Amino acid sequence: MSSPFDVIVVGGGPAGSTAAYKLGLAGAKVLLIDKAAEFPREKPCGGGLSARLLERFPYVGDLFDAGEVSVNPVSRVHLESPDGTRVTYQQGDPILYLVRRWQFDEALFKRAASVCSVRLGTTIRKCEVKPTHVELETTEGEIITGPMVIGADSANSVIARHTGLRSEAAHKEYAVDMMEETDYSRLDVKDRDAIYLFLTLTETFGYGYIFPKTHHLNLGFGCKLDWYLKELRGKGAEHHAQWVETLKRQGDVTGETNRSGYKAFPIPVSGPLAKTYTDRVLLAGDAGGFVNAFTAEGIFYAMTSGALAADTALNAVRTQQYDERTLAAYEKAWRQEIGDELLHSVDIQHRLFNGSGRMDALVRKAKEDPELLHLIIGYSMGASTYEQLRNHMMRSTVPTWVWNKVKSAVGFAR
Numbered sequence: 001m002s003s004p005f006d007v008i009v010v011g012g013g014p015a016g017s018t019a020a021y022k023l024g025l026a027g028a029k030v031l032l033i034d035k036a037a038e039f040p041r042e043k044p045c046g047g048g049l050s051a052r053l054l055e056r057f058p059y060v061g062d063l064f065d066a067g068e069v070s071v072n073p074v075s076r077v078h079l080e081s082p083d084g085t086r087v088t089y090q091q092g093d094p095i096l097y098l099v100r101r102w103q104f105d106e107a108l109f110k111r112a113a114s115v116c117s118v119r120l121g122t123t124i125r126k127c128e129v130k131p132t133h134v135e136l137e138t139t140e141g142e143i144i145t146g147p148m149v150i151g152a153d154s155a156n157s158v159i160a161r162h163t164g165l166r167s168e169a170a171h172k173e174y175a176v177d178m179m180e181e182t183d184y185s186r187l188d189v190k191d192r193d194a195i196y197l198f199l200t201l202t203e204t205f206g207y208g209y210i211f212p213k214t215h216h217l218n219l220g221f222g223c224k225l226d227w228y229l230k231e232l233r234g235k236g237a238e239h240h241a242q243w244v245e246t247l248k249r250q251g252d253v254t255g256e257t258n259r260s261g262y263k264a265f266p267i268p269v270s271g272p273l274a275k276t277y278t279d280r281v282l283l284a285g286d287a288g289g290f291v292n293a294f295t296a297e298g299i300f301y302a303m304t305s306g307a308l309a310a311d312t313a314l315n316a317v318r319t320q321q322y323d324e325r326t327l328a329a330y331e332k333a334w335r336q337e338i339g340d341e342l343l344h345s346v347d348i349q350h351r352l353f354n355g356s357g358r359m360d361a362l363v364r365k366a367k368e369d370p371e372l373l374h375l376i377i378g379y380s381m382g383a384s385t386y387e388q389l390r391n392h393m394m395r396s397t398v399p400t401w402v403w404n405k406v407k408s409a410v411g412f413a414r
Ligand SMILES: Cc1cc2nc3c(=O)[nH]c(=O)nc-3n(C[C@H](O)[C@H](O)[C@H](O)COP(=O)(O)OP(=O)(O)OC[C@H]3O[C@@H](n4cnc5c(N)ncnc54)[C@H](O)[C@@H]3O)c2cc1C
Pocket: 010, 011, 012, 013, 014, 015, 016, 033, 034, 035, 036, 043, 044, 045, 046, 047, 048, 049, 122, 123, 124, 125, 152, 153, 154, 155, 158, 177, 178, 179, 220, 264, 265, 266, 267, 284, 285, 286, 287, 290, 291, 296, 297, 298, 299, 300, 302
C-alpha cells in the first residue's frame, strides 16, 4: 500500500512533537496529527520542567532565551508532610523551570511543523494494523494510511487500546490531577521563587502543589483515579476550592480561586506499559505510561521516549522493516535510559503513599538531616538516583559502626 508518508505521529504534545521533529530533521516524511483545531491549545499541567530536561534537550533553553516561552526558574522547595511538618530546601541552581503548557507545547509543535506535514482538528478513533500498513480512522470516517505509527495521543491513547498494548481498566492505573492556573492579580502566593509540595493525603496516593509561573499561579491536587471516582466524582471543583481555602488559612496563598479555570486530567501512574511496541506501532509519552509514578513528572519522559521512538522509527524507515522484532529496539533503548527510574518510582509510590506514617517520618527525618533532604528533592527532580537515596536511608537507620562493617565487607564506597 503506497502512502506519501514514512511515519504517522498521532498527538502533537511533547512526545509527538519531539518524535516528529527528530524524524523530520533526519529527512523522514512525517505526518503529525492532532485533534486540536489549532496550536496553542489547552493542556492542564503544572508545567514544571526538571533541570535535566534542559540538558537532554538544549533547544528548550534556546526557546527561553529567545523569549518564545516565558519561564520562572525556581531553586527553592517548601515540602510539607501529611502531619503538617514543613521543611524548606534551597540550592544555588534552578531545580525546576516553570512554564505554561499552551506556550511550551506551541513552541515544540511549531518546530516539528517546520520539518513535517501536519493535520490539525483530526481525531483518530480507530487504529488497525494490517500486514502491509497501518490504517487510522478519523471521527469523520476518513482512513489515513502509512507504513507505521507512533502513538503519542496521551493518557487515553486510542493507539494503545486498539493495538492491545493497554488493556487494564483505567481506574487501576491512573491518577487525576485537578488544577487551576490563575493570574496573580486574582490569586497570589507568599513565595513566588519557590515551589510548594504537599504530601498531604491520608488516603491512597496523593499530593498537592503550588507552582508559580511568570504571571500566573498554578496550583493543583492529585489523587488516584479509583479514590477520585469513589469520593470526589462530580465534586472535584468544590474540593479544589476548599483546598485553596485551606492554603489561604495557612498563609500560603492570598486572593480568590477562579472556579471557571478549574480543570481535571488523568495521568497514568503505574509505570510504562508491559509492552510499548508491536508490528508497525510504537507508543511514546503518556500513551505508553512514561510518567514517574512517585512525582507525576511526565514531560521529560514524554520528550525522551518521543526522541527514542524517532530513532527506532528512522531505522525502520531506512531498512523498510516495520515488524515488531525490529521495533523492539525502542524498548531496549528506553529501558536503558529511563527504565530503572520509572520502575523504581512505582515501587516508591506503593511504599510511601500507602498511608501517611511513612511520609511523616521521612519528612521529619529530612528536617534534621540536610543530606537526606537534598537526596529526596534531588530524586524527585531526577538529579539523584534511587540507589543514592536508599543507601543514605539505610546508612542513617543503622549505627555507623555497623554500616562501616557492612561497607568494608562488601567493598562499598560512599
Ligand atoms: C494537572 C497535571 C499536572 C501535571 N504537572 C506536570 C508537571 O508539572 N511536570 C511534568 O513533567 N509533568 C506534569 N504532568 C504530566 C504531563 O502533563 C504529561 O506527562 C505530558 O503532557 C505527556 O505528554 P504527551 O505528549 O505524552 O501527551 P499530551 O501532552 O497530553 O499530548 C497529547 C496530544 O495528543 C492529542 N490527542 C489525544 N488524543 C488524540 C486522538 N485520538 N487523535 C488525535 N490527537 C489526539 C492531544 O490533543 C494532545 O495535543 C501533569 C499532568 C497533569 C494532568
